[in-house]
Amino acid sequence: MLKGACIIGQSGGPSAVINASAYGAIKTALESEAITRVLGARHGIKGVLDDDLIDMGKEVPAEPAHMKYPPSSALGSCRYKLKDPDEDETDYLRILEIFKKYDVHYFFYNGGNDSMDTCNKISKFMLKHNYECRCMGIPKTIDNDLFGTDHCPGFGSAAKYIATSCMEISKDANVYDKGQVTVIEIMGRHAGWLAGSAALASAFGAGPDLVYLPEVDFDLEVFLARVEALYKEKGKALIAVSEGIHDKDGVFISEYGSKLAEEKDAFGHAQLGGLAAYLASQVKRRTGAKVRGIELSLLQRCAAHLASATDVEEARLAGETAVKAALAGESGKMVAFERAEENGKYVCRTKLLPLDAVANFEKKVPLEWIAEDGCGVKQPFLDYVLPLIQGEPPRPVEQSLPRYARLKKVLAK
C-alpha cells in the first residue's frame, strides 16, 4: 500500500459537471486508508506551483458533497501550459518540491486534452526522477473531443442545454407571422459534437433547419443561397453553427468579418466569437429578412440547472474510478468510458487508457454521421447523444436560486 497525500486539480474550461468529478475523487480519497491527506489545488497546476493548496479534510463534510451539482470549477481552473521538460525543467522541479513537501504520492488531474498532456508530462517526470507518484487523468470537456473514450463528462449536460435552448429559441423565433432568420452560435472549435446536438431539438419537433459542423468545409456563398431558398419557401429559418466552421482553406468564418485583433490564448488557439452576428448580417444583406444572431456563449458550459443526471453521475464515477485505480497501483492513465447495452438499455463502463494515447489527439464527429449536404447530422449521431442527456439531477436551491458549495478553503501548511 502506497501511503501519502493526494492532490486533485481542475483545469481547462468549466463544465456543468467538473465538480461532480472532483467530488467523486475527493470523497473516495477521503475514505481511503492509503491516502493520508486530500489537497485541492487552487487553479489547477498553478496551485501546485504556487503552493496554494486547500486541505479538503478541513471542510465541513456536507460542503464537498454540495460540490456535486454546481457548475464551473469549485477549486479554480487555469490554462497554464507546462513547458517541454527537455527544454525547461523549472516547473517540474517545483512540482516535485511541492510533492515532497506534502508527501504527495497521488496526483489527479481533471480536464481536457491539454490537461491530459500536463498530467502525462508530470507522470513521466516523476518516473524519471524515481519519485513514486501515481498520476491519473480524469476526463472533462464539453467539446467531447478526447480520444479513446466513448464520450466525455461535461458533454451530455452541454448537449442537453444546447438542445433544450434550441427548442425554446425555435418556439420563440416562430411566434410572429412575419418570418425571421435566426443564427445560433455554438461552441466547439474543431469538433462538431456540440453543434450537432442542436439537431436533437429538430428531431423532437422544434429545432434548427440547418446545422453546420466544423468537420465539413463551409462555403459562405452556398450557405447564403440555401438560407435564401429556405426563407423564400418558409418565410423563416433557424440555423445552428459551430463557432469553428471554416472555409476550404481553413480560415474561420468568424474571422471573415472580424475587425478585432486576433488574439491567441496560451495554447495558441485563436479566440473565436461574433460569428452569429456576422452570418446574420450576411443573411440580412442577401435576403432583407429580419435576422437575429444568438451566441449561446458561456451558459452552454456552465448551465448546471439543466444538467444531465446521466452526465453528473458518470462524471462522479470518473473521479471515483481514477482514485480507486491509483489505489490499486495504476498510474499514467486516463479514465475513459465504454458504451454498452444491458437489457436493451444504455450503460456506461469505465476503462483506463494510457495518457500517451489520449493527450493531444482530437476526436471528431465521424463524417458518415454528417448529412451528405453538410448541413445536418444523421440518425446514428442522434442515437449516440440521446442517452447522454437523460435524467434531471437534484438541483439544490435556496429561495429557488442555486445553492453552491460553501468551501472554507483552508490553506494546507
Added chain:
Amino acid sequence: MLKGACIIGQSGGPSAVINASAYGAIKTALESEAITRVLGARHGIKGVLDDDLIDMGKEVPAEPAHMKYPPSSALGSCRYKLKDPDEDETDYLRILEIFKKYDVHYFFYNGGNDSMDTCNKISKFMLKHNYECRCMGIPKTIDNDLFGTDHCPGFGSAAKYIATSCMEISKDANVYDKGQVTVIEIMGRHAGWLAGSAALASAFGAGPDLVYLPEVDFDLEVFLARVEALYKEKGKALIAVSEGIHDKDGVFISEYGSKLAEEKDAFGHAQLGGLAAYLASQVKRRTGAKVRGIELSLLQRCAAHLASATDVEEARLAGETAVKAALAGESGKMVAFERAEENGKYVCRTKLLPLDAVANFEKKVPLEWIAEDGCGVKQPFLDYVLPLIQGEPPRPVEQSLPRYARLKKVLAK
C-alpha cells in the same frame, strides 16, 4: 347571461408563461355555459383580421393542458398596430364582421402595453357600434412595465432565468486565476426590472459587481473609470446592463458603437443589440483586460425550463380571472395583481383596472429602489422580486427534452 363565442389572442413578445394564461382562459371558457365556442386567434389580432381562427374545442383535451408549461405563444403572436379608429376604421369594421360571423361576444387579449391598447380600442369600437362584446385584457410582459399592477405574468420567470444565469456565469467567469471583465446584456428598453433582477444573483453570493438600469442616465466615462478601478482592485469584474441604458441626452449607449442602420419596428421602437460587445470592447481598450460580452438574448424570455412556479400559476390565474370577470359582466378592463401578505407569506390577489388607465403607460423602477451611485439596486427591489421567482413548476419532458403541446389547430369555419 350573454351567450356567444369567445376569441382568445396572444400578442407581443413571447414569455415563459403566456401559454399558461391562454390555458387558464381557454379552460375556463370551455367549461362555461355562456361561452358557446372557444376560438384561438392565430398570430393575435392578425388572426381575427385574416379569419384565421382555431377551434379550441376540437383539440384533444389533454393538449391544451400541455400549453400550461411551454414557452412562447402557442397560438402565434404579432406586432400589428391597429390604426387610430378616428383615422381609419377599416381594421375595426373587419373585426366586427368576424365577430358577427362567429357570433363572438367575448374577446380576451393577452399581451403588454401595446396589446392592452389594441384591446382597449376594440372594446370602445364595439361599444360605439352597439355590438355587445366583452373585451378583457390579460397582462403579459417580461418587462414588468404595465401600469397599475404590482407585477406582470412573465416577469418572475424571466427574472429567475436572469438571476440563475448570472450566478452560473459568475461561477464560470471567476474560474481562472487570470481575471476577466464580463458584460451581460439584459432586456428591458425603458424599465430596469429585468436588469435589476441580476442583483439577486449578487445577493445570493455569485453575481455582478455592477448593475445598470435604464432609469438612471449612463455616463460611459464614469463607467469605464469604475470598471478600471474594480479591475485593478480585484483583477476581474462582472457587469450587468440593461439594453436600454442611455446617456443624459437620451441616446442609447448601444447606438454609440452601432454602425448598422437603425431599424424601427412597427411601434417605432429602435431595435437594440450589440451593447455587451460594445461595452466589453471599450473596457478592453481602457484596461487591457480579457473581456467577454454576453447577450442573454431570446432565452431570457422563453426559457420555460427555468420558469417560476409562482409566475406560471399567477399567469394561469390571470387568464381564468379575465374569463370569469367577462362572464360576470365586466368589459374594457385588464386583470391586474395586488400583492398582499397572509401569515407573513406573499400572496397575490387579482383586481380589475380600466384598460384606459393602463394602455400606453410604462411603470419604471422607483428611483428610491436604485443605489445612489447608480450601479445597483437596494433591498426593497430584491424584496419585491424574490417572491415572484419562487418554485419549480412541473416540466413535462420526453427523453429529457421539453414536451410541448401538440395542437391540431383545426381552423374554425
